[in-house]
Amino acid sequence: MPELPEVETVRRAVARALSGQRLTRVHARRHDLRVPLPRDFARRLEGRRVRKVARRAKFLLVHLDGRDVLVAHLGMSGRMRLFRKPAPRAERHDHVEIEAGRRVLRFNDPRRFGLMALVPKDKLAGHKWFRSLGPEPLGADFTGRRLAERLKGRRTSLKAALMDQRIVAGLGNIYVSEAMFRAGLSPRRRAGSVQGALAGKLARAIKSVLRAAIAAGGSTLRDHRRPSGEIGYFQHRFAVYGREGKPCPGCTCDIKKTGGIKRLVQGGRATFYCPRKQG
DNA sequence: AACAAGACCTGCATGC
């Protein structure tokens, strides 16, 4: 489910609730997540104080005093929910519960593609999850030039390249389609051919769609909820994603003649695009 | 090295 804007929405809520708090009680209801939780997971967290809550790509990083960083990934169906004590009864697929003062944070993940892990601070940068990640698209150093460098020589499709976390970190199926639409680039185009001004246009499109989505609280299709339980609203602003056969925004052509937005499958994943605007 | 395809796990929408 969650791509960069959804994880960022979660990060902000968790940061507000937990920054400066001490973790008073940690309970793992099941240990067999995608990456099995260590036996001493709870013990290593209890008593630690939260320094800051950060994000890298789609990973949430809870920096603590002491040795470890709590790393979380929401996979496809993961959710973080925040409650005030007394928290309601735990639900099915609530795998981990963390109490901090009068707050309770619960990690719920039906499909168990998500993970929680403890990584020692000094091992974080070199860890396999982080060492080969591409640039943060909302960072100041993510420019057209930087993107062009990373796409150069790639013979795969632009769609597949933008899904690759080593090229740009944090995009997923939804925002890749939306960004290519904003940039007017075909998903089938050879990735390495996007250079110069086109790469600049694409970098700006990626930034603009991510910023707009974060401002809307992310997109709620099935799974994503903000930790407060509120939904996100960006799904109402999709130009192409999930809109096969519908007109794209600002389109003046006759939908009966053009067929509207097209869906195609690339690498087993659906891609949505407007053939007229994304030649 | 780059790339494609399959695996992982569960829930839900769809169609019969």
Next chain:
DNA sequence: TGCATGCAGGTCTTGT
């Protein structure tokens, strides 16, 4: 209604 099927926003591994 019940059942089978296919599909879902991500990442990792394997094989070419």
